[in-house]
Amino acid sequence: MKTLYERLEAYGKSDYYGFHMPGHKRNPVFGKEMLPYQIDITEIEGFDDLHHAEGILKDAQARASRLYQSGETHFLINGSTVGILSAVLGCTKRGDQILMARNCHKSVYHAVYLQELSPVYIYPEYLQEEQINGEIDAGEIEHILDRNPEIRAVILVSPTYDGVLSDIGRIADIVHRRKIPLIVDEAHGAHFGFGEAFPKNSNVLGADIVIHSLHKTLPSMTQTALLHMNGTIVNRERVRRYLHMLQSSSPSYVLMASMDTCMELLEKEGAQLFREYADRLQRFRRETAGLKRLKLVQTEHFDPSKLILSTAGTGWSGKEVAKILLERYHLQMEMQADHYVLAMTSICDTEEGFDRLKSALHDIDSLMEDKVNTDSCSRIQRLPRPEQIYNSSCTERKAEESGTEILSWKESIGKVSVEYAYLYPPGIPFLVPGERIDQSIIECLLYYKMMGFAIEGLKETDCIEVLKERGK
Structure with missing residues (x-):
């Protein structure tokens, strides 16, 4: 039986191309070593301590803070999950009420469980034409807060997994009038704020805590993320305390080096890399605009890095198209739903990768029968709204x-x-x-x-x- 490393090595040498996370896309231009044992150390003299950073790690986190324009930034080596847990636990007390978007990641629900919180849900709107969940309505947040004055924090996800953005600036203003914190799970938006083609990040839009998964959309290793804190509403010391509790006491220097290398790249070459990336995305959308049956969809407020390939009305499911892309064209998508396929892109995607996907989509589009789909494409898309009996x-x-x-x-x-x-x-x-x-x-x-x-x-x-x- 092959070891995990041997299997990964074989896959890395194959011609399979990934339109999925991690954002480095296994592109050797952005990497240093395949498996860098030589830099895997512990907290020895001269290399600082993540849980009591005073030297090189303090400086590395300060650079990340400058790049993301935050009040302070912390390296996360247990992924965005540990940032979300620490943020929610640090901003609430046991038994509090929290207003949360129902389309939050399961880690938010785990924080609710750990803190014995009583969640009040807000549901995203459903976009019938695109057949995906949309943004959170700021006005509805205001109405819920008016009706529930005991709510002690608000958490939502923006962008969503599909790339839909909510109006964080307006929501932050509404939340702050109640003197409570706004936590934004911006895990899929670590590239925000770099380049004019991409949205601003939530730090500059007024959020109190923002969590970014570097590995999702940037050249950083899986499990790397950032937690940012801003303003004076959040008790930052409480959040730091939970970070110390929940993060490993033996943080990986390989992962931290990956984060710092990513920050260095953004600092020195980010402007050029994101200009070139935006050009590649725009060209891809132009060259796939002529598809007759498949369709690239996006909403009014959208992250252009996400490619949502809709199969609605084609008679094909997203799962069928993803299977063809994988088996016939060796293109691995991030996710397939019943009526669409999601491709994730980053600055590390190559011209060759985009060209392969474009050619594959045109091939598949030309093979599709021009028929109306059954009801399988739109029956179940809205999130159900079951009655909450207990937390x-x-x-x-x-x-x-x-x-x-x-x-x-x-x-x-x-x-x-x-x-x-x-x-x-x-x-x-x-x-x-x-x-x-x-x-x-x-x-x-x-x-x-x-x-x-x-x-x-x-x-x-x-x-x-x-x-x-x-x-x-």
Whole structure:
């Protein structure tokens, strides 16, 4: 049996091209070594300590702060997840209310569980024409905050996994009038603010805490991220304390070197790299504008680095197109949904990579039959809105008191779930512990199963663990 390294080495030498994260795209121009054991050290003399940075790591984080125009910036070697956990835990107290976008990553839900928070959800609008979830409405945030004065923090994701942006500047103004912090999961926007073609990052738009996944869209190794803090509303010391608790006490110098090298590249060559990258993206969109059946879609407020290839109305599913791209053209997409395919790009993508994707799309487009699709492209796209009975931590206590049972999906209607259900990627739960299972949830589960997607979070196939009802 091959070792993991041997298998990775063989894949690295193949002609498979990745339109997915990490942002370095395995492009050797932006890398130093394949597996750099020689720079994998611990906190020895002269190399500083991430948890008590006073030297080279303090300087490295200060450079990142300057580049992202933040009040302070911290290196994260446990990914954006540790930044989100630390931000939510640091901005709330046990049992608080938090306003959160329902399309947040599962790590936000885990923070809610750890802090025993009571979530108040805001749902993104649904864009019928593009058939994707849209932005968070600032006016609705204001209405929810007016009705729920006990909310102590707001967290949302912008850009979304699909590249949709919310109006962070306006939302920040609304939130700050209540003297509470705005946390923005900007994991997919680490490239924001570099180059005129890309949006401003949320630090300059007024967010109090911003989390960036460097590895998603920039030349930095997987698991590298940044947490930024701004202004005076956040108790920064509390957030730092959670970072020290939740990050490894043996941070990888390989990962930190990757982050610092990325920052150096942005500082010295970022302007030119992003100009060239923007030109490649614009040219790709021009040269695929003539597709007759497939269509590249985007919203009014959108990250141009994301390529959403819609199959709506073609009779083909996104999964079918992604499979052809992989098996016939050796192009690996980031994610496939029922009616679209998502390709992620970065400054490290090559002309050859874009040309291969363009040619493949034109080939596939010409082979498609001109027929109207069945209802498989639009039945399940809106996030379900199940009734919240308990928060996740309370659900755990109820399970200990009354017990649980595992039922088939259809038998579980009307019961309270003790499990999550989500697709990964993107890791956004459509069912959360403490929510009452209704018909929309079951339709979601059955539909995704029919489309061949793996549903994560459930212990048993085609079943859900639920709270036992009293007296049973």
